[in-house]
Amino acid sequence: MLRTRIITALLLAGGCLGVLFWLPTPYPGLAFGMVAAIAAWEWAGLIKAGKLGRCAFPLVTALSCFALFNWPGLQFPVWLIAAFFWLGLIPFWLSLRWQLTSRPLGYFVGLLVIVPTWAAMTMLQSISPMLLLLCMALVWVADIAAYAAGRLWGRHKLAIHISPGKTWEGAIGAGIAVVIFVFVVAYVYPTPDDPLQPSLTWVPVLLLLTAVSIVGDLFESMIKRQAGVKDSSNLLPGHGGVLDRIDSLTSTLPILAFALALVQS
Numbered sequence: 001m002l003r004t005r006i007i008t009a010l011l012l013a014g015g016c017l018g019v020l021f022w023l024p025t026p027y028p029g030l031a032f033g034m035v036a037a038i039a040a041w042e043w044a045g046l047i048k049a050g051k052l053g054r055c056a057f058p059l060v061t062a063l064s065c066f067a068l069f070n071w072p073g074l075q076f077p078v079w080l081i082a083a084f085f086w087l088g089l090i091p092f093w094l095s096l097r098w099q100l101t102s103r104p105l106g107y108f109v110g111l112l113v114i115v116p117t118w119a120a121m122t123m124l125q126s127i128s129p130m131l132l133l134l135c136m137a138l139v140w141v142a143d144i145a146a147y148a149a150g151r152l153w154g155r156h157k158l159a160i161h162i163s164p165g166k167t168w169e170g171a172i173g174a175g176i177a178v179v180i181f182v183f184v185v186a187y188v189y190p191t192p193d194d195p196l197q198p199s200l201t202w203v204p205v206l207l208l209l210t211a212v213s214i215v216g217d218l219f220e221s222m223i224k225r226q227a228g229v230k231d232s233s234n235l236l237p238g239h240g241g242v243l244d245r246i247d248s249l250t251s252t253l254p255i256l257a258f259a260l261a262l263v264q265s
Contacts, residue, residue, distance in 0.1 A: 005238035012236070012245070016136075020129040028129075029069060029122040035242060036118040037062045040110060042232040042241045046223050047106035057107060064111060065118045075119045079258035082116035086212055086251045090219055097161060099226060113219075117250045120257035127260075134185060135256050139248045141181045142174040142213045149173025158214075163221040166214070175210040179203055209252055216251025220244070 019031045040061035044054040068075055100106050124132040150170030158166040182202065220243055224232065231240030239245060 008236050008238050012239075017133075020125060020133055025126065026069070028125050029065075029118075032118050032121045032125075033062055033065045035246070036065055036114050038235065038242045039114050039232075039246065042235075042243045043110040043114065044107075046227045046229070046232060046243075047100060047103060047110070048227065049103065049106075053103070053107075057110065060107075061111065061114055064115045068115065068119050069122070075123065076258070076261050078116050078119055079254050079261065082112060082254035083258050085112050086215060086255060090215055090251075094159065094162065094215065094218055094222060097222065100223060113250045116254035116257075117246065120253035123257050124253070124260075135253060136249060138178055138181060138209065139213045139252050142178050142210050143217070143248055145177030146170040146174035146214065149177075159218055162218050162225060166218070171210070171214055174214065175207045178210045179206050182206055209255070212255055213248040213252045216248045219251070220247035 019028050023031065037058040040058040041054055044057040049057060068078065100109065121132060124135055146166070147170065149172065150165065150167040153169040153173070154167030156168040157164065158168050158171055220232070224230065232243035233241030235241050236245065
């Protein structure tokens with residue numbers, strides 16, 4: 001099992017780097033669109049859609065991404081809605097453990113989860129492939145640190161009814177690791193004239209982003225628990241499905257893109 005996980009992880013890492021740094025525009029957006037369509041297929045399965053829904057929802061998702069590609073002015077409102085969704089609505093949703101019983105609502109929520117993420121990935125990659133890689137790495141660092149800290153020191157459950165393995169100690173470890181990661185990157189790749197150069201005032205922002213990444217993870221865990229499945233699919237041997245790999249990215253990347261668009265406006 002461990003060997004399978006490692007091989008899959010290496011293939012995913014190689015594919016991700018290839019898309020980010022080797023594919024010319026607009027092919028990265030197309031590659032991200034394929035990921036979005038697969039994630040939509042998995043989401044349709046989680047909300048118990050029938051065969052027609054599982055075929056149609058990926059198509060609707062891909063067309064939504066295509067619309068945002070052709071009308072980029074719509075991306076900012078989409079990120080604004082996504083920011084409200086993740087920061088304003090989902091914490092209450094998690095605390096009350098709402099059941100996603102309405103299929104039309106399930107499709108709408110799926111679009112809110114997947115499409116803004118696609119738009120964020122294409123926007124960040126168009127600015128700089130390294131920027132997108134670092135944004136994704138921030139989330140990966142949070143995930144790895146949360147797992148490691150939770151295994152070593154975890155005592156107090158974070159959301160036992162949603163994801164029993166997550167602990168407050170893991171969340172704290174994730175926040176500390178993200179702050180260290182960002183400042184180490186800033187030290188290794190200094191950009192003194194950049195207004196976004198990290199400073200101590202960034203610490204609350206980085207901790208908020210860490211919390212948002214955990215919220216994204218918890219939300220998908222709750223949807224899977226309600227669906228009665230462990231993984232969103234079995235497409236990635238040893239890693240479950242695409243949604244299982246991008247759950248924290250779906251909450252974090254749209255907010256990062258939204259914040260960057262605000263700074264640049």
